[in-house]
Every structure is written in C-alpha cells, then in structure tokens.
Amino acid sequence: MIFKVLYQELAQEVPVRERTQAMYVEAEKEREVRKKLAAKNINIEFIQVLDExxxxxxxxxxxxQLENV
Structure with missing residues (x-):
C-alpha cells in the first residue's frame, strides 16, 4: 500500500499549515510507516492510506515521488 504522510520538518515546533509537507511511503501498515520514519526526526501530522x-x-x-525509507 501507498501512504501519504503529512509532516512538519521541525519536530519541536507547533504545526503550521503553510509549512506542512507531504511524502509518499510504501508499506504494509501505518505502524510500519511510523517505524521507517522514526529516524528522520520529523513531526508527523497525519498518515493516510491511498486507494487506487x-x-x-x-x-x-x-x-x-515515492520515498525510499
């Protein structure tokens, strides 16, 4: 499955809509996405599974662009 991850670059700051970025990650479950991105030190706002x-x-x-993590 492909997941769309909405995140902020700086993990310590309060989320600001204008600075929200998106990345696309392939994984089996949301938990796997979080585990893959844990080392990036980003503030994950929302993870959404994308249907076809x-x-x-x-x-x-x-x-x-599909991220390789």
Whole structure:
C-alpha cells in the first residue's frame, strides 16, 4: 500500500499549515510507516492510506515521488 504522510520538518515546533509537507511511503501498515520514519526526526501530522483513485490523482502532481525509507 501507498501512504501519504503529512509532516512538519521541525519536530519541536507547533504545526503550521503553510509549512506542512507531504511524502509518499510504501508499506504494509501505518505502524510500519511510523517505524521507517522514526529516524528522520520529523513531526508527523497525519498518515493516510491511498486507494487506487486517490493514488492516481496524486501521481498527476509533479511533486509526487515515492520515498525510499
């Protein structure tokens, strides 16, 4: 499955919508995504599993890039 992770670069700061970034991670479960990203020291706001239609929509974006973690 592909997960969309919304996060803040700085783990110690309060989330600010304008600085929220997204990355896409392949994993079996949300717990696995969190485990893979633990070393990055980021503030994860939300993890969303993408169904086929949503994934197709996200792939149209020039910013879509599947992370290797």
């Amino acid at each position: 239609d949503h994934l197709a929509y996200e792939k149209q974006s020039e910013d879509f």
